[in-house]
Amino acid sequence: MIWNEARECMSRDELMTLQGERLVQLVKKVYHSVAYYRKKMQKEGLEPGDIRRIEDLSKLPFTTSEDLIQNGPFEFLAVPQSEIIRYHSSNATTGTELIIGCTRDDIEIWAECVARCIYMAGLGRNDTIQIAHNYGLFTGGLGAHYGAEKIGAAVVPSSTCSTDRLIKIMKEIHVTGIMCTPSYLLHIAKAIRNVREVGNLKLRAAICGMEIWPEKMRKEIEEMLGIRTHDVYGLSEFAGLGVACDCEYHKGLHVQEDFFAAEVLRKNSNILVKDGEKGELVFTTLQREGTPLLRYRTGDIAALTREQCGCGRTTARIDLFGGKTNDTIVIRGVSVFRLQLESMFAGINDVHARYLMRIYRTAGLDMVDVMVGLDETQELLLAQEKDFVKIKVTAAVRNLIGVTPNVLFANTEEIARMARGVSTVVDERSYR
Ligand SMILES: [Zn+2]
Incomplete structure (x- = not known):
């Protein structure tokens, strides 16, 4: 099942042309509206006119999480504050919050990305999907919710339910899909097995993310519940979950490349690696309005492949290896x-x-x-x-x-x- 065939299956040439057009617009926008990027580009002798195609991406300066934290949320806003309809933050602490602003279109793009991921997991409008991610500042719950509503599924916002109640509801209204962190899904699977309810459930698929989970854990969950599981990737800095997801072939996570341009750099350097080689994952948000980011160094270790997948999608895929190049630790989905x-x-x-x-x-x-x-x-x-x-x-x-x-x-x-x-x-x- 492919949600947006026109975008997810376009030829690589068409995709690169589209990415190039979007990058040109993005660079013009950040140069004129984000003083931080203007100064950085000027320092490197770059003007918006120097960026004409997607291949010019490598000329642009990098952004790090430290840049976002040190300069504060307003420095990176590319629109007047009146156009921001929501803020999200990657952390619940004070002093070092990493806050990003979203416009109405940013929220719509987020929902579009999640909708594509849900289809990759084989779920659609006839499904009932339980969302057990946190709905707060953390960019899991709300994104998953809007994406599931966008495809027309029946959404069950279960983030504050106890595990027992979640399982009870899952059984009573024939829930067929669930979105949560993998560690929580394993916890749910064990609780279901304890009450011998597995046979009474209609659950078919789970989309789990915001944590790196080993293959062994995925298999364990699939066997315990008799379901398919799919991995979803996202970063709070880009308004969360949905940047990439794996299809039924499980050969890496398809990146939503019309919205995010992916690069992989050799660890602790600025040199791009070849496809298939491991390095630090870097993303440019091609269409974000509120807090657009140029070449954001995610710190995640990954390898990229652009070979076509058996599912028919032409988008690049990332293989995530767990671990970070920077000093970030992820605990139960929180960075x-x-x-x-x-x-x-x-x-x-x-x-x-x-x-x-x-x-x-x-x-x-x-x-x-x-x-x-x-x-x-x-x-x-x-x-x-x-x-x-x-x-x-x-x-x-x-x-x-x-x-x-x-x-x-x-x-x-x-x-x-x-x-x-x-x-x-x-x-x-x-x-x-
Ligand atoms: Zn695929």
Whole structure:
């Protein structure tokens, strides 16, 4: 099933012509309305007239998440604020928010991208789709919702349901598709199996994203529920989920190339790699109005292929390898910078302590332990005082990443050994 054949199956030549036309318009727009890009282009002796086709993309300057954070949301707005109808943010913390503004057309394009992804998963207007992503600042829930409504499916906004209620509704109204993070789907699958409801469900397909999930986990979910699963990619910086998705052939995720021009750079360099080679994924938002981005360095490790897929789509596909080139960590779908975690711990100043966050997976779900290392004099803290520290640490972590950690006390030497002297965060998850 292909939602927009005219766009998803156009010849590569036609697609490149379209991308070129859109890039020319985009560069003119950002040059005249975003001082940040104008200054950057002027510094490199570039004028909008130098960009005439998609091949000229490599002449343009890069953008990083640090650029967005340091300059603030208004610096990157390419339209008057009156045209912004929504803001999204990639994080729930203060001080280092990464905020992007969306116009009405940006929201419409987002819905179009998600609609294409839903069709890739073989779901359509006759389906009933449960959305179990968060509907807030996080760019999962609302995008999934609008995309599912756009194709005419019946949407069940289940983000705040308990797992038990979600399963009950799934059974009662014959839900056929679900969109959520893969770790949550695994959790749902286990809960369904526990109550022996698998045979009573009509669920056929799941579209999971905002986390990297190993093939083993995908197979496990598919076997447990007897369904197909599809991987969807997105970034909050582009208004979220739907930038790319995998079709029934599962040979990489099709990029919505009429909206996003993809490049892959050799790690820690500005050199483009050949198709099939691994590197850092970079996207240019060809049609975004609110916060358009030139050559945004995603930090995601991926390889790109432009060979035609068996499904008939001609769009390039990305193979994601998990992990980041920059200092971002994704926990249960929420991106957070290591620096943010470190400043969060620095902000807990009631007790002089060394902190270590350990991230690992249990039954497919991301788990967080926080080790609190007290110095010798404080090892004698009263149980009551330890409880107070526990509450402070739990609240700080929950506020930043939305996950309740296990807080454990240890001596500082043990923590230093576990951290191997490198950082306050040890990520023990493996992706492949
Ligand atoms: Zn395909």
